[in-house]
Amino acid sequence: xxxxxxxxVTTAFSPFNPRSGKTVRNFLAMLPPNARSTxxxxxxxxxxxxxxxxxxxxxxxxxxxxxxxxxxKLKLRDIQTEIDRHSRILRRQEELTG
Amino acid sequence: MPPRIRLASxxxxxxxxxxxxxxxxxxxxxxxxxxxxxxxxxxIDTVTVASxxxxxxxxxxxxxxxxxxxxxxxxxxxxxMLSSSPLMLVFQHNNLKAVEWTGIRRELAAALRKVDxxxxxxxxxxxxxxxxxLQIVQTGILASAMRIVEFWNPKFDAAxxxxxxxxxxxxxxxxxxxxxxxxxxxxxxxLLSGPxxxxxxxxxxxxxxxxALSILAPSKEFPAPKRKANPAYHEPQIQAGLQxxxxxxxxxxxxxxxxxxxxxxxxxxxxxxxxxxxxxxxLSGVGAGITTTLEAASKSLYLTMxxxxxxxxxxxxxxxxxx
Numbered sequence: 001x002x003x004x005x006x007x008x009v010t011t012a013f014s015p016f017n018p019r020s021g022k023t024v025r026n027f028l029a030m031l032p033p034n035a036r037s038t039x040x041x042x043x044x045x046x047x048x049x050x051x052x053x054x055x056x057x058x059x060x061x062x063x064x065x066x067x068x069x070x071x072x073k074l075k076l077r078d079i080q081t082e083i084d085r086h087s088r089i090l091r092r093q094e095e096l097t098g
Numbered sequence: 099m100p101p102r103i104r105l106a107s108x109x110x111x112x113x114x115x116x117x118x119x120x121x122x123x124x125x126x127x128x129x130x131x132x133x134x135x136x137x138x139x140x141x142i143d144t145v146t147v148a149s150x151x152x153x154x155x156x157x158x159x160x161x162x163x164x165x166x167x168x169x170x171x172x173x174x175x176x177x178x179m180l181s182s183s184p185l186m187l188v189f190q191h192n193n194l195k196a197v198e199w200t201g202i203r204r205e206l207a208a209a210l211r212k213v214d215x216x217x218x219x220x221x222x223x224x225x226x227x228x229x230x231x232l233q234i235v236q237t238g239i240l241a242s243a244m245r246i247v248e249f250w251n252p253k254f255d256a257a258x259x260x261x262x263x264x265x266x267x268x269x270x271x272x273x274x275x276x277x278x279x280x281x282x283x284x285x286x287x288x289l290l291s292g293p294x295x296x297x298x299x300x301x302x303x304x305x306x307x308x309x310a311l312s313i314l315a316p317s318k319e320f321p322a323p324k325r326k327a328n329p330a331y332h333e334p335q336i337q338a339g340l341q342x343x344x345x346x347x348x349x350x351x352x353x354x355x356x357x358x359x360x361x362x363x364x365x366x367x368x369x370x371x372x373x374x375x376x377x378x379x380x381l382s383g384v385g386a387g388i389t390t391t392l393e394a395a396s397k398s399l400y401l402t403m404x405x406x407x408x409x410x411x412x413x414x415x416x417x418x419x420x421x
Contacts, residue, residue: 005112013359014290015190015288015289015346015347015356016288017288018287020290021288021289022291024417025190025291025292025344025346026291026292028190028344029192029292030195032193033193033195033342035192035193035342036338036341036342037338041341043344044241045344045346045357047356047358048347048354048355048356048358048359051112057192069299074340081235083118088302
Protein backbone atom coordinates (compact mmCIF):
# COMPACT_ATOMS: atom_id res chain seq x y z
CA UNK A 1 0.00 0.00 0.00
CA UNK A 2 1.28 3.46 -0.86
CA UNK A 3 1.26 5.45 2.37
CA UNK A 4 3.56 8.25 1.26
CA UNK A 5 0.75 10.61 0.27
CA UNK A 6 -1.49 10.14 3.32
CA UNK A 7 -1.51 13.03 5.78
CA UNK A 8 -4.09 11.90 8.28
CA VAL A 9 -6.01 8.80 9.33
CA THR A 10 -9.05 9.13 11.57
CA THR A 11 -10.89 6.09 12.76
CA ALA A 12 -13.37 4.96 15.37
CA PHE A 13 -14.08 1.26 15.71
CA SER A 14 -14.84 -1.56 18.09
CA PRO A 15 -12.16 -4.24 18.24
CA PHE A 16 -14.80 -6.78 19.22
CA ASN A 17 -16.69 -6.36 15.96
CA PRO A 18 -15.73 -9.42 13.92
CA ARG A 19 -16.04 -7.65 10.55
CA SER A 20 -15.20 -3.98 10.74
CA GLY A 21 -12.95 -4.24 13.78
CA LYS A 22 -10.67 -6.69 12.06
CA THR A 23 -10.53 -4.63 8.90
CA VAL A 24 -9.59 -1.41 10.68
CA ARG A 25 -7.04 -3.13 12.92
CA ASN A 26 -5.37 -4.75 9.95
CA PHE A 27 -5.39 -1.44 8.10
CA LEU A 28 -3.62 0.22 11.03
CA ALA A 29 -1.10 -2.61 11.05
CA MET A 30 -0.25 -1.84 7.43
CA LEU A 31 0.96 1.68 8.17
CA PRO A 32 4.75 1.94 8.26
CA PRO A 33 6.76 2.16 11.52
CA ASN A 34 7.35 5.89 11.13
CA ALA A 35 3.69 6.61 10.32
CA ARG A 36 3.14 8.64 13.48
CA SER A 37 5.75 11.18 12.41
CA THR A 38 4.54 11.57 8.83
CA UNK A 39 0.77 11.58 9.36
CA UNK A 40 -1.76 12.41 12.04
CA UNK A 41 -3.33 9.21 13.32
CA UNK A 42 -6.40 9.42 15.50
CA UNK A 43 -7.73 6.11 16.77
CA UNK A 44 -10.79 5.79 18.96
CA UNK A 45 -11.83 2.41 20.23
CA UNK A 46 -15.38 1.64 21.35
CA UNK A 47 -16.16 -0.54 24.34
CA UNK A 48 -17.34 -4.10 24.28
CA UNK A 49 -20.90 -2.86 24.88
CA UNK A 50 -20.80 -0.80 21.68
CA UNK A 51 -19.91 -3.53 19.20
CA UNK A 52 -22.48 -2.34 16.70
CA UNK A 53 -21.50 1.33 16.99
CA UNK A 54 -20.81 2.88 13.58
CA UNK A 55 -17.28 2.34 12.37
CA UNK A 56 -15.60 5.17 10.54
CA UNK A 57 -12.35 5.34 8.63
CA UNK A 58 -11.32 8.61 6.99
CA UNK A 59 -8.06 9.15 5.16
CA UNK A 60 -6.74 12.53 4.02
CA UNK A 61 -4.20 12.97 1.25
CA UNK A 62 -1.55 15.54 0.50
CA UNK A 63 -3.67 17.25 -2.15
CA UNK A 64 -6.43 17.79 0.40
CA UNK A 65 -8.73 15.03 -0.77
CA UNK A 66 -10.58 13.33 2.04
CA UNK A 67 -11.63 9.75 1.52
CA UNK A 68 -14.29 8.27 3.76
CA UNK A 69 -14.23 4.50 3.54
CA UNK A 70 -17.23 2.35 4.33
CA UNK A 71 -15.63 -0.36 6.41
CA UNK A 72 -18.81 -2.38 6.69
CA LYS A 73 -18.77 -3.09 2.96
CA LEU A 74 -15.13 -2.83 1.99
CA LYS A 75 -12.60 -5.46 2.87
CA LEU A 76 -8.97 -4.76 3.60
CA ARG A 77 -7.96 -5.46 0.01
CA ASP A 78 -10.63 -3.06 -1.30
CA ILE A 79 -9.48 -0.29 1.02
CA GLN A 80 -5.96 -0.85 -0.15
CA THR A 81 -7.09 -0.61 -3.78
CA GLU A 82 -8.97 2.63 -3.15
CA ILE A 83 -6.04 4.27 -1.42
CA ASP A 84 -3.54 3.07 -3.96
CA ARG A 85 -5.67 4.39 -6.82
CA HIS A 86 -5.54 7.94 -5.53
CA SER A 87 -1.92 7.65 -4.35
CA ARG A 88 -0.82 6.62 -7.83
CA ILE A 89 -2.43 9.76 -9.29
CA LEU A 90 -0.53 11.86 -6.77
CA ARG A 91 2.68 10.03 -7.51
CA ARG A 92 2.26 10.62 -11.20
CA GLN A 93 1.66 14.33 -10.65
CA GLU A 94 4.74 14.50 -8.49
CA GLU A 95 6.85 12.77 -11.11
CA LEU A 96 5.65 15.13 -13.83
CA THR A 97 6.23 18.30 -11.84
CA GLY A 98 9.33 17.30 -9.93
CA MET B 99 34.17 -56.35 5.17
CA PRO B 100 31.30 -57.32 7.47
CA PRO B 101 29.71 -54.56 9.54
CA ARG B 102 31.22 -54.11 12.96
CA ILE B 103 27.97 -53.88 14.84
CA ARG B 104 25.87 -56.94 14.47
CA LEU B 105 22.23 -56.13 14.88
CA ALA B 106 19.42 -58.58 15.33
CA SER B 107 18.19 -58.80 11.80
CA UNK B 108 14.56 -59.58 12.59
CA UNK B 109 12.07 -56.78 12.02
CA UNK B 110 11.45 -55.08 15.34
CA UNK B 111 8.33 -56.20 17.05
CA UNK B 112 5.78 -53.97 18.59
CA UNK B 113 4.17 -54.56 21.95
CA UNK B 114 0.72 -56.13 21.73
CA UNK B 115 -1.01 -52.95 22.77
CA UNK B 116 0.27 -50.96 19.84
CA UNK B 117 -0.19 -53.53 17.10
CA UNK B 118 -1.45 -52.05 13.90
CA UNK B 119 -0.53 -48.70 12.42
CA UNK B 120 -0.71 -45.87 14.94
CA UNK B 121 -1.25 -42.94 12.68
CA UNK B 122 -1.83 -44.65 9.38
CA UNK B 123 1.88 -44.84 8.58
CA UNK B 124 3.83 -48.02 9.24
CA UNK B 125 7.06 -47.25 11.03
CA UNK B 126 10.07 -48.49 9.12
CA UNK B 127 13.54 -48.34 10.58
CA UNK B 128 15.79 -47.67 7.63
CA UNK B 129 18.99 -48.19 9.51
CA UNK B 130 17.98 -51.64 10.72
CA UNK B 131 16.84 -52.60 7.29
CA UNK B 132 20.15 -51.66 5.71
CA UNK B 133 22.08 -53.40 8.44
CA UNK B 134 20.08 -56.56 7.95
CA UNK B 135 20.73 -56.49 4.24
CA UNK B 136 24.42 -56.09 4.82
CA UNK B 137 24.73 -58.78 7.42
CA UNK B 138 22.23 -61.27 6.02
CA UNK B 139 22.81 -64.15 8.38
CA UNK B 140 21.25 -67.50 7.49
CA UNK B 141 19.28 -68.16 10.70
CA ILE B 142 16.79 -65.25 10.41
CA ASP B 143 13.80 -67.27 11.47
CA THR B 144 15.23 -68.62 14.67
CA VAL B 145 16.28 -65.32 16.26
CA THR B 146 13.62 -63.64 18.37
CA VAL B 147 13.67 -60.34 20.15
CA ALA B 148 13.73 -60.79 23.89
CA SER B 149 11.65 -57.88 25.08
CA UNK B 150 9.11 -55.84 23.14
CA UNK B 151 10.32 -52.37 22.38
CA UNK B 152 8.09 -49.56 23.49
CA UNK B 153 7.57 -47.00 20.77
CA UNK B 154 7.58 -44.07 23.18
CA UNK B 155 8.53 -43.45 26.78
CA UNK B 156 5.54 -43.19 29.13
CA UNK B 157 6.24 -39.52 29.77
CA UNK B 158 6.26 -38.69 26.07
CA UNK B 159 3.07 -40.02 24.50
CA UNK B 160 2.78 -39.87 20.73
CA UNK B 161 1.82 -36.55 19.27
CA UNK B 162 -0.88 -35.86 16.71
CA UNK B 163 1.14 -33.01 15.26
CA UNK B 164 4.76 -33.63 14.34
CA UNK B 165 6.59 -32.58 17.50
CA UNK B 166 9.77 -31.55 15.76
CA UNK B 167 8.10 -28.53 14.16
CA UNK B 168 8.40 -25.09 15.67
CA UNK B 169 4.66 -24.68 15.15
CA UNK B 170 3.87 -27.65 17.37
CA UNK B 171 6.18 -26.48 20.09
CA UNK B 172 4.72 -22.98 19.98
CA UNK B 173 1.24 -24.50 20.20
CA UNK B 174 2.25 -26.46 23.27
CA UNK B 175 3.93 -23.41 24.76
CA UNK B 176 0.86 -21.21 24.21
CA UNK B 177 -1.40 -23.82 25.79
CA UNK B 178 0.78 -23.85 28.87
CA MET B 179 0.91 -20.04 28.88
CA LEU B 180 -2.88 -19.72 28.62
CA SER B 181 -3.63 -22.27 31.29
CA SER B 182 -1.04 -20.90 33.72
CA SER B 183 -1.81 -17.19 33.47
CA PRO B 184 -5.16 -16.11 34.90
CA LEU B 185 -4.62 -12.54 33.76
CA MET B 186 -3.50 -11.75 30.25
CA LEU B 187 -3.50 -8.45 28.38
CA VAL B 188 -3.84 -8.54 24.61
CA PHE B 189 -2.18 -5.80 22.58
CA GLN B 190 -1.94 -5.09 18.91
CA HIS B 191 1.50 -4.02 17.77
CA ASN B 192 1.63 -1.96 14.60
CA ASN B 193 5.12 -2.28 13.15
CA LEU B 194 7.17 -1.62 16.26
CA LYS B 195 10.90 -1.57 15.80
CA ALA B 196 13.24 -3.75 17.79
CA VAL B 197 14.72 -0.81 19.72
CA GLU B 198 11.24 0.32 20.65
CA TRP B 199 10.39 -3.13 21.96
CA THR B 200 13.57 -3.25 24.03
CA GLY B 201 12.84 0.15 25.52
CA ILE B 202 9.24 -0.71 26.36
CA ARG B 203 10.23 -4.04 27.90
CA ARG B 204 12.90 -2.33 29.99
CA GLU B 205 10.49 0.30 31.32
CA LEU B 206 7.84 -2.32 32.02
CA ALA B 207 10.31 -4.51 33.92
CA ALA B 208 11.48 -1.52 35.97
CA ALA B 209 7.91 -0.53 36.87
CA LEU B 210 7.01 -4.10 37.85
CA ARG B 211 10.15 -4.44 39.93
CA LYS B 212 9.17 -1.29 41.80
CA VAL B 213 5.77 -2.79 42.62
CA ASP B 214 7.47 -6.00 43.72
CA UNK B 215 9.73 -4.14 46.11
CA UNK B 216 6.81 -2.21 47.58
CA UNK B 217 4.88 -5.43 48.07
CA UNK B 218 7.94 -7.07 49.63
CA UNK B 219 8.10 -4.24 52.17
CA UNK B 220 4.47 -4.93 53.03
CA UNK B 221 5.30 -8.59 53.62
CA UNK B 222 4.38 -10.15 50.28
CA UNK B 223 7.71 -11.38 48.91
CA UNK B 224 6.48 -13.48 45.99
CA UNK B 225 8.24 -11.20 43.45
CA UNK B 226 5.70 -12.01 40.78
CA UNK B 227 6.76 -9.13 38.57
CA UNK B 228 9.85 -10.99 37.40
CA UNK B 229 7.72 -13.64 35.72
CA UNK B 230 5.47 -11.25 33.83
CA UNK B 231 6.36 -11.27 30.20
CA LEU B 232 5.42 -9.15 27.21
CA GLN B 233 5.76 -11.35 24.16
CA ILE B 234 4.73 -11.31 20.55
CA VAL B 235 2.59 -14.30 19.69
CA GLN B 236 1.76 -16.06 16.46
CA THR B 237 -1.91 -15.26 16.17
CA GLY B 238 -3.15 -18.36 14.38
CA ILE B 239 -1.36 -20.72 16.72
CA LEU B 240 -2.61 -18.77 19.74
CA ALA B 241 -6.18 -19.02 18.42
CA SER B 242 -5.87 -22.78 18.07
CA ALA B 243 -4.23 -23.16 21.48
CA MET B 244 -6.97 -21.02 23.04
CA ARG B 245 -9.69 -23.36 21.74
CA ILE B 246 -7.89 -26.38 23.15
CA VAL B 247 -7.38 -24.75 26.54
CA GLU B 248 -11.01 -23.62 26.72
CA PHE B 249 -12.89 -26.57 25.27
CA TRP B 250 -10.81 -29.66 25.91
CA ASN B 251 -10.84 -31.30 29.30
CA PRO B 252 -7.67 -33.39 29.65
CA LYS B 253 -9.04 -35.58 32.51
CA PHE B 254 -5.63 -36.37 33.92
CA ASP B 255 -7.03 -38.49 36.75
CA ALA B 256 -9.30 -40.70 34.63
CA ALA B 257 -7.42 -44.01 34.95
CA UNK B 258 -8.59 -46.23 37.79
CA UNK B 259 -5.55 -48.52 37.85
CA UNK B 260 -3.20 -45.74 38.90
CA UNK B 261 -1.49 -45.37 35.54
CA UNK B 262 -1.20 -41.87 34.19
CA UNK B 263 -3.12 -41.74 30.91
CA UNK B 264 -1.14 -40.37 28.03
CA UNK B 265 -2.99 -37.15 27.36
CA UNK B 266 -1.54 -33.94 26.13
CA UNK B 267 -2.61 -30.90 24.23
CA UNK B 268 -1.06 -31.95 20.94
CA UNK B 269 -2.89 -35.28 20.86
CA UNK B 270 -5.58 -36.26 18.38
CA UNK B 271 -8.20 -36.25 21.13
CA UNK B 272 -7.48 -32.67 22.04
CA UNK B 273 -7.53 -31.64 18.42
CA UNK B 274 -10.92 -33.19 17.79
CA UNK B 275 -12.40 -31.91 21.05
CA UNK B 276 -11.46 -28.37 20.10
CA UNK B 277 -12.67 -28.81 16.53
CA UNK B 278 -15.98 -30.46 17.42
CA UNK B 279 -17.45 -27.63 19.48
CA UNK B 280 -17.67 -25.11 16.70
CA UNK B 281 -20.59 -23.29 18.29
CA UNK B 282 -18.72 -22.67 21.51
CA UNK B 283 -17.20 -19.24 21.73
CA UNK B 284 -14.53 -18.07 24.14
CA UNK B 285 -15.11 -14.39 23.37
CA UNK B 286 -11.70 -13.48 22.01
CA UNK B 287 -12.34 -14.73 18.46
CA UNK B 288 -12.81 -11.31 16.83
CA LEU B 289 -9.52 -10.16 18.33
CA LEU B 290 -7.43 -13.09 17.17
CA SER B 291 -6.23 -11.68 13.90
CA GLY B 292 -3.46 -9.36 12.94
CA PRO B 293 -0.25 -8.76 14.85
CA UNK B 294 -0.73 -9.51 18.54
CA UNK B 295 1.39 -9.32 21.66
CA UNK B 296 0.35 -10.55 25.07
CA UNK B 297 1.40 -9.63 28.58
CA UNK B 298 0.88 -12.55 30.93
CA UNK B 299 0.53 -12.41 34.70
CA UNK B 300 0.99 -15.51 36.89
CA UNK B 301 -1.82 -14.30 39.17
CA UNK B 302 -4.50 -11.62 39.20
CA UNK B 303 -2.61 -8.82 40.89
CA UNK B 304 -4.25 -5.40 40.45
CA UNK B 305 -1.13 -3.62 41.69
CA UNK B 306 1.01 -5.11 38.95
CA UNK B 307 -1.74 -4.55 36.42
CA UNK B 308 -1.92 -0.92 37.44
CA UNK B 309 1.83 -0.46 36.96
CA ALA B 310 1.74 -2.23 33.60
CA LEU B 311 -1.21 -0.17 32.37
CA SER B 312 0.40 3.10 33.39
CA ILE B 313 3.45 2.17 31.32
CA LEU B 314 1.87 0.49 28.31
CA ALA B 315 -1.50 2.22 27.98
CA PRO B 316 -1.49 5.43 30.00
CA SER B 317 -4.85 7.11 30.62
CA LYS B 318 -6.49 9.48 33.07
CA GLU B 319 -6.91 6.77 35.71
CA PHE B 320 -3.43 5.40 35.16
CA PRO B 321 -1.18 8.34 34.35
CA ALA B 322 2.23 7.69 32.88
CA PRO B 323 5.22 8.45 35.14
CA LYS B 324 6.22 12.11 35.11
CA ARG B 325 9.22 13.25 33.14
CA LYS B 326 11.05 14.20 36.34
CA ALA B 327 10.36 10.91 38.06
CA ASN B 328 11.31 8.73 35.12
CA PRO B 329 13.13 10.52 32.28
CA ALA B 330 13.97 7.28 30.47
CA TYR B 331 10.28 6.60 29.88
CA HIS B 332 9.97 9.83 27.89
CA GLU B 333 12.65 8.96 25.38
CA PRO B 334 11.33 9.46 21.84
CA GLN B 335 11.94 5.82 20.94
CA ILE B 336 9.75 4.50 23.73
CA GLN B 337 7.03 7.07 23.18
CA ALA B 338 6.95 6.29 19.46
CA GLY B 339 6.66 2.61 20.28
CA LEU B 340 3.86 3.12 22.79
CA GLN B 341 1.81 5.06 20.25
CA UNK B 342 1.83 2.00 18.06
CA UNK B 343 0.84 -0.40 20.83
CA UNK B 344 -2.94 -0.68 21.26
CA UNK B 345 -4.55 -2.33 24.24
CA UNK B 346 -7.36 -4.44 22.83
CA UNK B 347 -8.66 -6.58 25.67
CA UNK B 348 -7.83 -8.61 28.73
CA UNK B 349 -8.55 -12.22 29.55
CA UNK B 350 -9.16 -12.59 33.26
CA UNK B 351 -9.74 -16.13 34.52
CA UNK B 352 -11.31 -17.19 31.24
CA UNK B 353 -13.50 -14.12 30.88
CA UNK B 354 -12.90 -11.40 28.32
CA UNK B 355 -12.79 -7.75 29.36
CA UNK B 356 -12.45 -4.72 27.12
CA UNK B 357 -10.05 -1.89 27.92
CA UNK B 358 -12.57 -0.23 30.28
CA UNK B 359 -13.01 -3.48 32.18
CA UNK B 360 -9.25 -3.87 32.37
CA UNK B 361 -8.96 -0.42 33.90
CA UNK B 362 -11.64 -1.34 36.40
CA UNK B 363 -9.63 -4.39 37.49
CA UNK B 364 -6.50 -2.27 37.73
CA UNK B 365 -8.34 0.23 39.93
CA UNK B 366 -9.10 -2.31 42.67
CA UNK B 367 -7.07 -0.68 45.39
CA UNK B 368 -4.95 -2.93 47.58
CA UNK B 369 -5.42 -6.03 45.45
CA UNK B 370 -7.13 -9.10 46.86
CA UNK B 371 -6.56 -7.92 50.44
CA UNK B 372 -8.22 -4.62 49.63
CA UNK B 373 -11.17 -6.49 48.17
CA UNK B 374 -11.47 -8.63 51.29
CA UNK B 375 -11.45 -5.52 53.47
CA UNK B 376 -14.18 -4.00 51.29
CA UNK B 377 -16.26 -7.16 51.58
CA UNK B 378 -15.87 -7.24 55.37
CA UNK B 379 -16.89 -3.59 55.62
CA UNK B 380 -19.89 -4.22 53.40
CA LEU B 381 -20.99 -7.30 55.34
CA SER B 382 -20.65 -5.56 58.71
CA GLY B 383 -22.71 -2.71 57.26
CA VAL B 384 -25.34 -5.21 56.18
CA GLY B 385 -25.34 -6.74 59.68
CA ALA B 386 -25.93 -3.38 61.28
CA GLY B 387 -28.71 -2.73 58.80
CA ILE B 388 -30.42 -6.03 59.67
CA THR B 389 -30.34 -5.36 63.42
CA THR B 390 -31.84 -1.91 62.94
CA THR B 391 -34.51 -3.36 60.63
CA LEU B 392 -35.39 -6.06 63.12
CA GLU B 393 -35.41 -3.60 65.98
CA ALA B 394 -37.54 -1.18 64.03
CA ALA B 395 -40.60 -3.46 64.07
CA SER B 396 -40.58 -3.87 67.83
CA LYS B 397 -39.77 -0.21 68.32
CA SER B 398 -42.60 0.91 66.10
CA LEU B 399 -44.97 -1.50 67.87
CA TYR B 400 -43.83 -0.11 71.20
CA LEU B 401 -44.32 3.43 69.93
CA THR B 402 -47.82 2.65 68.63
CA MET B 403 -48.81 1.04 71.91
CA UNK B 404 -47.43 3.97 73.83
CA UNK B 405 -49.27 6.50 71.71
CA UNK B 406 -52.49 4.47 72.02
CA UNK B 407 -52.02 4.29 75.77
CA UNK B 408 -51.55 8.03 76.02
CA UNK B 409 -54.60 8.62 73.81
CA UNK B 410 -56.69 6.30 76.01
CA UNK B 411 -55.45 8.00 79.16
CA UNK B 412 -56.31 11.38 77.74
CA UNK B 413 -59.77 10.14 76.80
CA UNK B 414 -60.24 8.80 80.29
CA UNK B 415 -59.17 12.09 81.77
CA UNK B 416 -61.43 13.94 79.34
CA UNK B 417 -64.36 11.74 80.33
CA UNK B 418 -63.67 12.30 84.04
CA UNK B 419 -63.43 16.06 83.65
CA UNK B 420 -66.71 16.10 81.68
CA UNK B 421 -68.47 14.16 84.38
